[in-house]
Amino acid sequence: xxxxxxxPRGRRPSPSAAGAPYGGHHQPLPPPEWIEPYTDLADPSxxxxxxxxxxTPSPWLPRVVSLVLRAPPATLAADLRAFCSTFLxxxxxxxxxxxxxxxxxxxHPLPSLHFFRSLPNGTDxxxxxxxxxxxxxxxxxxxxxxxxxxxxxxxxxxxxxxxLRARGxxxxxxxxxxxxxxxxxxxxxxxxxxxxxxxxxxxxxxxxEPSRLTYNCLLxxxxxAGLLDTAINVFDAMSTEDRVRPDVVSYNILIKGxxxxxxxxxxxxxxxxxxxxxxxLSPDKVTYLTLMQCHxxxxxxxxxxxxxxxxxxxxxxxxxxxxxxxxxxxxxxxDGKPFEGMAVFERMLKRGCPAKAAMYTALIDSLGKxxxxxxxxxxxxxxxxxxxxxxxxxxxxxxxxxxRFGRLDDALLCFRNCVEKGVAVNAIFxxxxxxxxxxxxxxxxxxxxFEEMRVKGFVPDSHCYNVLIDGLAKAGRxxxxxxxxxxxxxxxxxxxxxxxxxxxxGLFKEHKNEEALKFWDAMIDKGITPTAAAFRALxxxxxxSGKFSRACRILDELAPMGVIPExxxxxxxxxLCKAGRFKQACKLADGIVxxxxxxxxxxxxxxxxxxxKAGNTDLAVKLVHSKIGIGYERSGSIKRRVKFQTLFV
Numbered sequence: 251x252x253x254x255x256x257x258p259r260g261r262r263p264s265p266s267a268a269g270a271p272y273g274g275h276h277q278p279l280p281p282p283e284w285i286e287p288y289t290d291l292a293d294p295s296x297x298x299x300x301x302x303x304x305x306t307p308s309p310w311l312p313r314v315v316s317l318v319l320r321a322p323p324a325t326l327a328a329d330l331r332a333f334c335s336t337f338l339x340x341x342x343x344x345x346x347x348x349x350x351x352x353x354x355x356x357x358h359p360l361p362s363l364h365f366f367r368s369l370p371n372g373t374d375x376x377x378x379x380x381x382x383x384x385x386x387x388x389x390x391x392x393x394x395x396x397x398x399x400x401x402x403x404x405x406x407x408x409x410x411x412x413x414l415r416a417r418g419x420x421x422x423x424x425x426x427x428x429x430x431x432x433x434x435x436x437x438x439x440x441x442x443x444x445x446x447x448x449x450x451x452x453x454x455x456x457x458x459e460p461s462r463l464t465y466n467c468l469l470x471x472x473x474x475a476g477l478l479d480t481a482i483n484v485f486d487a488m489s490t491e492d493r494v495r496p497d498v499v500s501y502n503i504l505i506k507g508x509x510x511x512x513x514x515x516x517x518x519x520x521x522x523x524x525x526x527x528x529x530x531l532s533p534d535k536v537t538y539l540t541l542m543q544c545h546x547x548x549x550x551x552x553x554x555x556x557x558x559x560x561x562x563x564x565x566x567x568x569x570x571x572x573x574x575x576x577x578x579x580x581x582x583x584x585d586g587k588p589f590e591g592m593a594v595f596e597r598m599l600k601r602g603c604p605a606k607a608a609m610y611t612a613l614i615d616s617l618g619k620x621x622x623x624x625x626x627x628x629x630x631x632x633x634x635x636x637x638x639x640x641x642x643x644x645x646x647x648x649x650x651x652x653x654r655f656g657r658l659d660d661a662l663l664c665f666r667n668c669v670e671k672g673v674a675v676n677a678i679f680x681x682x683x684x685x686x687x688x689x690x691x692x693x694x695x696x697x698x699x700f701e702e703m704r705v706k707g708f709v710p711d712s713h714c715y716n717v718l719i720d721g722l723a724k725a726g727r728x729x730x731x732x733x734x735x736x737x738x739x740x741x742x743x744x745x746x747x748x749x750x751x752x753x754x755x756g757l758f759k760e761h762k763n764e765e766a767l768k769f770w771d772a773m774i775d776k777g778i779t780p781t782a783a784a785f786r787a788l789x790x791x792x793x794x795s796g797k798f799s800r801a802c803r804i805l806d807e808l809a810p811m812g813v814i815p816e817x818x819x820x821x822x823x824x825x826l827c828k829a830g831r832f833k834q835a836c837k838l839a840d841g842i843v844x845x846x847x848x849x850x851x852x853x854x855x856x857x858x859x860x861x862x863k864a865g866n867t868d869l870a871v872k873l874v875h876s877k878i879g880i881g882y883e884r885s886g887s888i889k890r891r892v893k894f895q896t897l898f899v
Contacts, residue, residue: 282340285310287348307348310339315354318365327368334370341373343381350388359392359400363410379421386414386421387429387436394436404440411437411445425456431464438471446471447480462494469500473507481507498524502536509544514553517541535561535571542577551581558594572603579609583616591616592625605636611644618651626651642674649679653686661686677708681717688721693730696721712738712746719749723756731756732765747773751784758791766791770804780808782815789818790825798822798838823853827860832869836894839879843891854879857894873897 288305314333321329334340346369349355355362366385369375375382390407397403414421425433430453437446450468453460460468465488472481485504488496496504501524508517521541524533538561545554558578561570575598582591591613599605610633617626630648634640645668652661661683668675680703687696700718703710715738722731731753738745750773757766770788773780780788785808792801805818815821819842826835835857839849854873861870877883877892 280338282334282338284340284342285345286342287311287345308345311345311349311352312354314341314345315349315352318349318355318361319358323360323364326364327370330365330368331370341370343373343375343378346373346375347381347384347388350385350392356388356392357396359389359396359403359406362389362392363406379417380424382417383414383421383424383429386410387432390436390440391432394439397440404442407436407440408442408445411442411448415448419455422452423456425453425458427458427461427464430456430458431461431467434460434464434471435467438467438474441471441474443471443475443477446475460494462488462497462500465494466497466499466503469503473503473510476510478507478511478513498531498534498537501531502534502540505537506540509540512548514541514544514548514550517544532564535566535569535574538566539571539574539577542574542581546577546581549584551585554578554581555585567597567601570598570601570603572606575603576606576608580612583612586616586620588613588616588620588622605638607633607638607641607644610636610638611647614644614651615647618647618654621654623651623655640673642676645673646676646678646682650682653682656686656690658683658686658690658692677703677710677714680708681710681714684714684721685717688717688724691721691725693718693721693725693727710741710743712743712749715743716746716748716752720752723752726756726760728753728756728760728762745776745778747778747781747784750778751781751787754784754791755787758787758794761795763791763795763797779811780813782818785813785815785818786821789822793822793825793834793838794829794831796834798826798834799841802838802841819847819849820853820856823849824856824860827857830864832857832861832864832866833895833898836897839894843879843893849879851880869897 285308287308289308314330317329317333318326330341346366350362350366355365366389375385389410393400393403393407393410400406430449433449434446434453437449446468450460453464465484469481469484472478472484481504485496485500488494488500501520505517505520508514508520518541521533521537524531524537538557542554542557545551545557555578558570558574561567561574575594579591579594582588582594595605595609595613610629614626614629614633617629633644645664649661649665649668652658652664665675665679665683668679680699684696684699684703687693687699696718700710700714703714715734719731719734719738722728722734735745735749735753738749750769753769754766757763757769766788770780773784785805788804789798789801792798792804801822805815808814819838823835823839826832826838839853842849858870858873861867861873876897878894878897879892881892882889883892
């Protein structure tokens, strides 16, 4: 039977025991005593399942762990040697392995590593590869658990893996199911993809059959490392083994990988597989939440809402996570359905799920865009009464809503109150106010806010410049708008297609046609692709100035650029009709037909309504009962479309 050291805790050997002279003779010191981690004779394997009666730890174990935790790294080796020398101890390999996996030391990876590097001479771990392997596995587990709080955790772990790999088969052949699972789990958590694949190969080479948990840890590590195709291969391999067929966790990991890789359709296909296995496998809240997050991020809001509705239909109402409500309410609001979002919000409250500020903010913003002032402000009062803290985003939405409602004084007062309260206002606040005052025609106040914004250190972006340029242009102050355009260029702020559209439209309305055309040419020269709205502003201006042939020519020039506004001709005819220039509208329509292009039938309806509104009832009735634009006339054997200009014959 092995004898254990029984020196009382905290007592040093007496001088006589240390070899002091007594009666002229030296009493020799006894040899150092090996200490084991447990007082039981049977030393359990570090990774076997716990028995009904766990082993009793040695009293030396907490003392050594305490020493490791309090000793500075620079003196730890010397402190350990002094400790062992004082108490005539030797730390066995099993003791070291047990100390490293102890609950007291495991959360502290750096002290654990220093302990491992500072072991006193005589602790021959190399002669006990099973305990040496346990030490490495524990250290990696420790770094994985504390990776976010430990500087360079991945680098330390990478070094440990390199050492372990250098040990070769002599150590790795001792891999067991539990140690393999721990190793795979740790490397996956640390994001060490190459080492993870090595550990998997080493485990299989050691003849260890992976459990479903090990497979799932491997899957998660591969997905987090962006190795989706490899993860799919592992998943397919699982599917062929009845013992470890994929469970809901496996599916969720793979679905997460698909979503991160922008492969939403493949993710939905895996969900369909789960539905097909309804008898043995069902999607859970993590499945739905992952897919909802994916669709919300991609802007496919209807799919996000459909998944939420499926959760409700499956009776998961009380188990629906709060974040799922945030996603679905946000999706409905962004999809222009604030009242459906309110219905979900009320159901959530009835189920006992608390509201978040993001939900209130999204609903208030959406209601504001619909001009529902009463509902938006009532919800804002509910939010304040609920005790939720109002942050910068919420106040920004409120200021924007008040501007939309035309309550500019209230919006400005709210903004000033935010500044006084110390709320972190930003450029978005100023942009909302500038836009509100600009749309109200109060461009001087808008300009003052713009200058105040710059003085406060906020840098205006393209949107901020555009809303002020828009306000100036609509107020007929095109010279100021053009000056701001030049200032925008000087400040290094990129002009957008919206910038040019505003200026072109404003200049044409001020009959500054040539200047407007110069801005169009400048936009093309800068490589900015015109939108349908940009061409509409140009074409309407040209048509109203009698230059619709030039508008048609510019439209033809856009085709090679891939810009083909579908309703361009219709828009031009509509602009002429609204201006009461019916003869020019008919001439333009006939010119389009002569080029072999079709005029939509709704153009006739548009002309009829415009004639009626202009008081030309007779012409409107004539157009209704004629074949103009839709019928043909014969001249001998030649058939021609009935021209629009015959309306005035």
